[in-house]
Amino acid sequence: MTDHVSVERDIRCGADELWACIADIPRMAEWSPENIGATWLGGADPGAVGGRFKGTNRHGRKTWSTIGTVVTSDPGHAFAFRVKAGPLAVSEWRFTFTQTGDTTTVVESWTDLRGGLLRRVAPLFTGVQDRSTHNRATMEQTLDALKAQAEAATQP
Numbered sequence: 001m002t003d004h005v006s007v008e009r010d011i012r013c014g015a016d017e018l019w020a021c022i023a024d025i026p027r028m029a030e031w032s033p034e035n036i037g038a039t040w041l042g043g044a045d046p047g048a049v050g051g052r053f054k055g056t057n058r059h060g061r062k063t064w065s066t067i068g069t070v071v072t073s074d075p076g077h078a079f080a081f082r083v084k085a086g087p088l089a090v091s092e093w094r095f096t097f098t099q100t101g102d103t104t105t106v107v108e109s110w111t112d113l114r115g116g117l118l119r120r121v122a123p124l125f126t127g128v129q130d131r132s133t134h135n136r137a138t139m140e141q142t143l144d145a146l147k148a149q150a151e152a153a154t155q156p
Contacts, residue, residue, distance in 0.1 A: 003112040003132040008105055009143040013150040015099035016076040018106055021146065022095045023047035023079045025055070025068070031145035034059060034138050041067070049073045055083070059134075062127040066090060082113070089113040108143055110135045 011018060021027060024046065025038045034057045044051035051070040056063060064085075072080035072094065080094035094109040112131060114122065119131075128134045 006109040007139045008107040015097035015104045
């Protein structure tokens with residue numbers, strides 16, 4: 001069974017600017033209530049397909065790190081990365097950007113790629129029992145925070 005969650009926001013900002021924010025993975029901690037930081041690995045070209053990064057997350061007292069690999073990098077249109085815990089697939093995160101006039105619709109999507117064993121043991125490491133419901137809530141918060149910051153920066 002694969003879980004998939006998508007949320008979207010209309011943001012008064014250009015698609016290129018919003019894409020640049022999201023593709024700069026270390027900045028994700030500015031908006032996400034769960035992500036607390038990320039660093040590019042091995043001389044990765046930030047935001048480019050194949051670029052790898054270590055992301056660190058926190059939920060309550062639990063912290064954990066994963067490795068992400070950029071799988072889509074289309075400036076102003078789409079950015080996506082897949083996450084692994086060791087050799088095990090965890091998820092794919094995808095952002096799409098559709099600009100109409102001075103407003104861009106940003107869609108953030110999460111697809112659960114974990115196998116049965118990882119689904120059962122993950123709550124021990126993350127403290128999250130229902131990952132789909134939890135991610136929907138944090139994705140809503142992430143896009144709300146991105147919207148607030150981007151629209152404040154574009155005000156005259």
